[in-house]
Amino acid sequence: MKNSQPESKPVLRSLAMSLAIIGLTACAGPGGHPKDPLEPLNRATFRFNEEADRYVTRPLAQVYDLAPLPVKTGVGNFFGNLADIWIGVNNLLQGKFGEGLSDGGRVLVNSTVGIFGIFDIATELGLEKHDEDLGQTLGRWGVGDGPYLVLPLLGSSNLRDTAGLIVDLSVDPVMGISDPGPRNRTTALRFVQKRSQLLGADTTAEQAALDKYDYLRSFYIQYRRSQIYDGRPPREEDPDEGNGADDASPATKENPK
Amino acid sequence: MRKIASLLAALTLGLGLQLSAFAQSIAPDALVKNVTDDVIAIVRQDKAIQSGDTRKAVELVETKVLPYFDFAHMTRLAVGKDWRQANAEQKSALTHEFKTLLVRTYSNALTQYRNQQIDFKPLRAKPEDTDVLVRTEVRQPGAKPVQIDYNLDKQGDSWKVYDVLVAGVSLVTNYRDSFGQEVRAGGIDGLIKSLKDKNQQLDTTVSAKK
Numbered sequence: 001m002k003n004s005q006p007e008s009k010p011v012l013r014s015l016a017m018s019l020a021i022i023g024l025t026a027c028a029g030p031g032g033h034p035k036d037p038l039e040p041l042n043r044a045t046f047r048f049n050e051e052a053d054r055y056v057t058r059p060l061a062q063v064y065d066l067a068p069l070p071v072k073t074g075v076g077n078f079f080g081n082l083a084d085i086w087i088g089v090n091n092l093l094q095g096k097f098g099e100g101l102s103d104g105g106r107v108l109v110n111s112t113v114g115i116f117g118i119f120d121i122a123t124e125l126g127l128e129k130h131d132e133d134l135g136q137t138l139g140r141w142g143v144g145d146g147p148y149l150v151l152p153l154l155g156s157s158n159l160r161d162t163a164g165l166i167v168d169l170s171v172d173p174v175m176g177i178s179d180p181g182p183r184n185r186t187t188a189l190r191f192v193q194k195r196s197q198l199l200g201a202d203t204t205a206e207q208a209a210l211d212k213y214d215y216l217r218s219f220y221i222q223y224r225r226s227q228i229y230d231g232r233p234p235r236e237e238d239p240d241e242g243n244g245a246d247d248a249s250p251a252t253k254e255n256p257k
Numbered sequence: 258m259r260k261i262a263s264l265l266a267a268l269t270l271g272l273g274l275q276l277s278a279f280a281q282s283i284a285p286d287a288l289v290k291n292v293t294d295d296v297i298a299i300v301r302q303d304k305a306i307q308s309g310d311t312r313k314a315v316e317l318v319e320t321k322v323l324p325y326f327d328f329a330h331m332t333r334l335a336v337g338k339d340w341r342q343a344n345a346e347q348k349s350a351l352t353h354e355f356k357t358l359l360v361r362t363y364s365n366a367l368t369q370y371r372n373q374q375i376d377f378k379p380l381r382a383k384p385e386d387t388d389v390l391v392r393t394e395v396r397q398p399g400a401k402p403v404q405i406d407y408n409l410d411k412q413g414d415s416w417k418v419y420d421v422l423v424a425g426v427s428l429v430t431n432y433r434d435s436f437g438q439e440v441r442a443g444g445i446d447g448l449i450k451s452l453k454d455k456n457q458q459l460d461t462t463v464s465a466k467k
Contacts, residue, residue: 033434076400129401197400200369207459208362208428210451214435219426226425231404233425 035148042150046213049155061196074118079190081110081117082173090132094140102127135164139228148217156220285409285416286380289391296321300370314364327417328356335432339440347445354452361459373397387411
């Protein structure tokens, strides 16, 4: 595990490089999904990620999942507390001052009374945990999402969110640890901890999907849209609903038998 | 008054009650809560479901949950604009296969239930509304709560679920891209066949597990 994580700087550099390549090639690819002009490349990355997950990440997550619940909760809370600082900044950037202040309060309470963030006292005090990142902030500001991207190991993203992620990582406290040993181990632990929370959901997605790649792409597009609107996205126009007449009068709904 | 009366009756009768008898007049948020509480209570006690007995979970979903879902509506939403080009027979085949797929998948998800707590948010709707969103939140220690929301519409006197959203993602419209892909490749019949194959494949994995 020690050597499996690349160092932070090369990660940033290669992400930036991929962005440049994508910028050059994004206009290619007729016929497919309108949001996914790079589908062949994305599918190749997706296959690689699936293999890496199957043989490395998922087994590690399953081992991690055997830990007692209080340990897992503590680890989750600890990383959650580190993330709350940047979440608060993003809330402020989006003009949500109440939320931003509440995030600041969370960090203060959890870092002290919650002993370095291991206990999430703030939630119990009624300071709700939020979920923000720069990609969402950019979306809130009206920046379009750009082409869908599958990032190596990290999975679903898009051009806007990848740009956001580069900044997110550059201010990330874990990535900021100067000693590469502890930095890589902490990064690996956080990655495995995040993955372990998806155990179960991954099986469901596997079973639900006709094509897992399509399914996860749809999911990511809808999920980010929902996140940008803080879980309350306006209902999308339905291509079929317009002439369906069923919304106006449910009693006359067609009912194929 | 009728609403309150039936709610009280539902509460006092508790477990094992036949919800369908009350479905006529029950409010949508009360309906979702009753069905959820009912199902969770059963899963909590059923060791077989907890240890991954999909068949038992499917049985539970079929008797307790299905009566409140409108699968024709769900399938129409999932297929999107291609729905119009399907004939009556194809529509009913699509509905049948999609229903089977959803029931299999989410019955299986039920076997993963481990004491998460479910909070019900207050309903924001006017009494005359015929299309509402019932919001719930699943909480577990050390993880961000997950939103699970239900879209219901009123049909005559009773409410039916026509969409489920997990973390803001519609589990129904999430299929639209791949369904569109299948229809472009093999027409409506191609989509029906893919769904059939998928269901068969799930069937064999289930029986292989036994």
